[in-house]
Amino acid sequence: MGQAAHTEAWSVADAKARLSELLETAASNGPQTISRRGRPVAVVVSVEEWERRKRRQGTLAEFLATAPVGDEDLVVERVKGGRVREVDL
Template identity: 40%
Template sequence: MSTWPVQDAKARFSELLEACMSEGPQLVTKRGAEAAVLVDISEWRRLREAARPSLKDLLLAPAARGDLQIPKRGVAKRRPLELS
């Protein structure tokens, strides 16, 4: 993975983009600290899809995803049972 200072990344963005598409992810630094990574769109989609939990994982998770607010039963009277 190549490293680009933010000033170079701004000045030579099309070169940075070409390097990303041909060589792989490119790291951008700001004042010497890692700030961002430019990746190809297909790699981004693959990573995003891999990060999503499956329905099976959600259903088998030990903790609930949210609390359900179940209302209390009403006190309304039931209709009488009609015997035929």
């Protein structure tokens, strides 16, 4: 690459004009943010990064069993005399 890799957000115009460089930078340096009018609107990641991040790790039950709940135990109480909402299925 002729220019230094972006570490900040790419503008939409830069991303469009230099798409190949954006893709190479995402592959070699990690996720790249694209911004419009100074606000982030998208992130470009390599396929390898995407596959790694979307992989499911464990079950919901495992997550809940190991999730921190803070200093206090979670106590769930049902309101006595509360109405049960009917739901059409």
